[in-house]
Amino acid sequence: MVNEREPLLAQRQNSESWISEIRAHEVARTAQDNEDYPIDHGYVAWMQVLGGFIIFANSWGLPNAFGVFQTYYVNTLMPSVDAASIAWIGSIQLFFTTVGCLPAGVLLDRGYLKSLIAAGTILEVVGLILTSFFKSFWAILFAQGVCMGVGSGLLAIIPVVILAMFFEKKRMLATGLASTGASVAGIVYTLPMRSLFIRIGFAWTVRAFALVILLTNLIAFLVMRLQRQYGSKGSDFGFHHFKDLPYSAFVCAFTLFVASSFVPFFFVQEYAIGLGVSKDMAFNLLSIMNAANIFGRFVPNYVADRYGGVNTLLPLSVACIITMCMLPLAQNLPGLIAISTVYGFLSGGVIIIPGPTITDLSPDNTEIGMRLGLAYLVAAFGGLLGNPLSGALKGHETNAVRNFSGVWFSGAAIMAAGFLALVITRWLKLGSVAAKGRV
Numbered sequence: 001m002v003n004e005r006e007p008l009l010a011q012r013q014n015s016e017s018w019i020s021e022i023r024a025h026e027v028a029r030t031a032q033d034n035e036d037y038p039i040d041h042g043y044v045a046w047m048q049v050l051g052g053f054i055i056f057a058n059s060w061g062l063p064n065a066f067g068v069f070q071t072y073y074v075n076t077l078m079p080s081v082d083a084a085s086i087a088w089i090g091s092i093q094l095f096f097t098t099v100g101c102l103p104a105g106v107l108l109d110r111g112y113l114k115s116l117i118a119a120g121t122i123l124e125v126v127g128l129i130l131t132s133f134f135k136s137f138w139a140i141l142f143a144q145g146v147c148m149g150v151g152s153g154l155l156a157i158i159p160v161v162i163l164a165m166f167f168e169k170k171r172m173l174a175t176g177l178a179s180t181g182a183s184v185a186g187i188v189y190t191l192p193m194r195s196l197f198i199r200i201g202f203a204w205t206v207r208a209f210a211l212v213i214l215l216t217n218l219i220a221f222l223v224m225r226l227q228r229q230y231g232s233k234g235s236d237f238g239f240h241h242f243k244d245l246p247y248s249a250f251v252c253a254f255t256l257f258v259a260s261s262f263v264p265f266f267f268v269q270e271y272a273i274g275l276g277v278s279k280d281m282a283f284n285l286l287s288i289m290n291a292a293n294i295f296g297r298f299v300p301n302y303v304a305d306r307y308g309g310v311n312t313l314l315p316l317s318v319a320c321i322i323t324m325c326m327l328p329l330a331q332n333l334p335g336l337i338a339i340s341t342v343y344g345f346l347s348g349g350v351i352i353i354p355g356p357t358i359t360d361l362s363p364d365n366t367e368i369g370m371r372l373g374l375a376y377l378v379a380a381f382g383g384l385l386g387n388p389l390s391g392a393l394k395g396h397e398t399n400a401v402r403n404f405s406g407v408w409f410s411g412a413a414i415m416a417a418g419f420l421a422l423v424i425t426r427w428l429k430l431g432s433v434a435a436k437g438r439v
Contacts, residue, residue, distance in 0.1 A: 044225065045166040045174075051224035052159030052178030055117070058124065058213050059097060059156040060351075061185025062148065063262055063383075064293070066090035067286045068190040069144070071269045071279070072197060081137050084391040087266055089137075091387045092145030093152070098258065098380035100153015105373025108161050113226050116154050121217040123151025128210035132203040155217075157376060158224070160355040161369050165227040172309065172356050176301025179352040183297055183344075186265075186290030194283045241371050246439075247361050249425040250310065254354040255379040256418030257317070259386025261347050263411035264324065265289065266387050267394075267404065268340060274400030277333055285336055289344035296348020301356075304349075308438040309357025310426050316349045317419045324412040328405045350415075386414060 038045060066089075073086045104116055127147030134140050159178050167174040189209065196205040242248045268289065272282040304312040323343045330336045355372065362371045393406030429439045 039166060039168050040170050047223045048159075048162050048166045048225070049174055049178045051220040052163055052175070053181035053184075054216050054220040055155050055159050055181070055224075056179045057181035057185035057188075058217055059120070059152040059182075060179070061182040061189065062152055063090060063094045063097070064182055064186030064265055064286075064290055065189040065193075066093065067265055067267075067269050068193045068283060070266060071273070071282065072202065073140075074270065075273075075279070076197075077135065077202065078137055083267075083270060084388055084394065085137070087387050087391045089141050089145045090266060091384050092141060093149040094258075094262065094387075095380045095384035096146060096149025097152040097156050098376040098383050100150055101157040101376030101380075102373035104154045104157045105161065105369030105371075105376075107369075108158065108226075109367075109369035111226060113158070113162075113224060114221060116158060117217060117221045117224065120151045120154035121214060121221075123154070124148050124217075125151075125210045125214050127151060128206050128213070132206040132210075157355075157369070157372055160359065160372060162224060162226070164356065164359040164368055170305060171359070172301040172305040172353070173298060175356045176298035176304075176349075176352055179297045179301075179348075180294045182351075183290045183293035183348065186293065187287045190283065190290070191287050194280065239374070241367070241374055244361070246425050246429040247358070247371065247375075249421055249428055250354070250357065250361060251375045251378050253313075253418045253421035253425060254358075254375055255382040256414050256421060257350050257354065257382075258379040259382030260324075260390075260411045260414035260418065261320065261350050262383070263387060263390045263407065264327065264340070264343050264347075267391065267407055268336070271327075271400060271404045271407075272333075272336055274403060275331060275336070277336065281333060285340050288337060289340045292341045292344030293348040293351075296345040297352050299345075300349030301353060304353055304357070306438075309353045309360060310422055310429070310439045313350065313353055313357070314419065314422050314426075316346055316353075317415055317422065320346045320350055321412045321415050321419070324408050324415070327408040328401050331401055386411075390414075 070083070070086055070090060073081070073089070074083050078086065100120075104120075107116055124147075127143050127149075130143035130147065131140055134143055160175060163174045163178060164171060189212075193205055193209075196208070200208075242251070265286065268285055269282040272285050273279060277285075300312055300316060320343065323339060323346060327339055327343075330339045354375075358372050358375050359368050362368050390407045390410040393410050395403035395406065397403055423433055426435075426439055427433045430437045
């Protein structure tokens with residue numbers, strides 16, 4: 001039974017109680033002595049970054065690419081369904097992606113890495129194939145929202161946990177580099193889709209998309225590994241982790257960021273078309289935003305390795321709030337390109353820094369998967385409600401600026417609440433909002 005539950009730790013049965021008590025830095029030091037699994041350097045460690053890049057692309061990268069589906073569904077496939085309702089497809093997908101992080105985190109704590117990659121890939125591919133055949137709202141909601149979302153959820157937490165095992169001093173940077181996969185996916189997956197929808201049709205485009213995910217995830221399956229010393233029985237499931245008040249406050253901030261940060265990604269194309277921008281250029285706006293997001297996913301992370309995730313998120317979130325409030329001022333293509341570029345860069349850090357920050361706030365390496373999973377479980381409700389609620393504030397006038405002002409200000413207000421939760425996190429951790437310290 002032990003071998004089945006903990007396949008990678010069968011040879012360590014006699015030392016389980018010892019391992020379960022040691023701290024994260026002690027696990028890292030022990031792993032450092034193993035030539036096969038060095039910390040912060042080496043071939044194996046950087047192959048985890050490659051595998052994490054792929055997994056990020058094929059999990060968190062899918063919401064970044066949903067804008068191209070949103071626009072196609074609204075204008076072509078389901079023109080009778082309003083945009084706010086169609087946004088539920090992407091939000092359900094994001095919801096299950098984040099909810100799935102909890103069971104995935106528990107299973108990772110017990111050593112089931114390869115099984116998670118295989119199961120998540122199968123569900124994503126099946127969901128896309130079903131989407132290629134379906135034409136009704138509810139059928140696509142199930143296939144793309146639920147099936148793909150659950151598959152992505154089994155994958156989404158893997159890079160954060162694995163990179164926390166292989167990197168210590170460069171943890172934020174390594175995670176940021178891997179997470180650029182999500183932004184690259186937003187470019188590589190969306191740019192060809194518009195033309196492919198016209199050339200070979202929606203169905204075959206989506207099937208080709210499924211094949212790409214299958215083949216790339218196979219690479220991640222082959223290269224990704226667990227540390228030999230990692231974990232024991234894993235953390236017991238329970239909400240007692242929320243007794244850690246700085247952790248709880250940060251989870252609230254994370255939830256509010258998930259609820260708000262994807263709003264421009266979901267609605268910028270529709271806003272651009274409402275302003276009279278051509279459909280082709282509106283599609284390119286999402287790619288521009290994702291291109292800027294690439295740099296935003298590792299430049300702030302480099303800073304966060306030195307000053308801490310919370311300290312870095314505070315100014316980033318303020319800048320994102322200001323940028324979203326400026327979107328109504330973008331009333332032509334040059335303005336949209338400028339603000340999309342700025343927001344794409346700033347939101348990169350807001351989206352990715354919370355994951356490794358939670359690992360820094362975890363005192364025990366054997367609990368990383370569980371604590372990340374619980375955080376993503378709570379944040380899932382932000383992803384579920386944030387975009388549809390903001391989308392419901394969209395007006396129905398002929399003036400696109402007035403129609404979308406409520407959407408942008410709603411996203412900014414939710415992120416402002418997240419900023420306040422960050423301030424509380426810092427206060428609880430350091431004893432004072434103005435205190436100096438890395439957190």
